[in-house]
Amino acid sequence: MALKDLWFTPAFEDAFPKGLYLIGEIAAVTEFSADRSAPKRQRLDFDRDGNGTGKRLWKATVTDPTGRGAKDSSFDITFVADVQPVPSAEEAVPGFIPIVLEGLQIKPKVAGSGEFKSMGFTIRATGIAGDTSGAKQAPANPGASRPAAEKAA
Known part of the structure; x- marks a missing residue:
């Protein structure tokens, strides 16, 4: 079935009408290694x-005020970003930062077992x-891309 790997791209306001709150920090997703002494490697966005x-892949825990029950x-x-995303808003209450996702993608899946x-x-964002933080834009006036007139000054 072609819909198996289909990602839906709803508007943020449609998917989360009351918004989202970031809980804790955004951390790198690391690859599993059976060798405990091996350095940790960050996972990249590639399938099998x-x-x-x-x-690079980063993971964050969020809460949705419209959620039905604790589950x-x-x-x-x-x-999915080259640089770790950083929220720009201040904490609404200690430990909860309101965020708005850009590049939202949602894919349905079967959860649980038996x-x-x-x-x-599965929810992703860019x-x-x-x-x-530079995740969506290049640094202001980087040297290599600076116009020749500014370099000679």
Whole structure:
């Protein structure tokens, strides 16, 4: 079935009408290694067939105020970006930072096992609105791309 690997791209306001709150820090997603002494490697956005963006993966835990019950109110989001996204808003209450996702993608999946299966979602984004970490834009006036007239000055 062609819909197996289909990502939906809803508007943020449609998917999360009351917004989202970041809980804790955004951290790198690392690859598993059986060798405990091996250095940790950050996972890149590639599937088993080698398809993907090749960008780094970051994971964050968020809470949705419209969630129905404890099971649906908090979940993880994966960010696909070269640089770790940084929220620009201040904490609404200690430990909760309001965020708006950019480049939102949602894919349905089966969650649970055995007779306790339910509908779940894999949620990805490319960044956070208002982020100034460099995840979405190049640094201001980098030397290599500076016009020749400015270099000679």
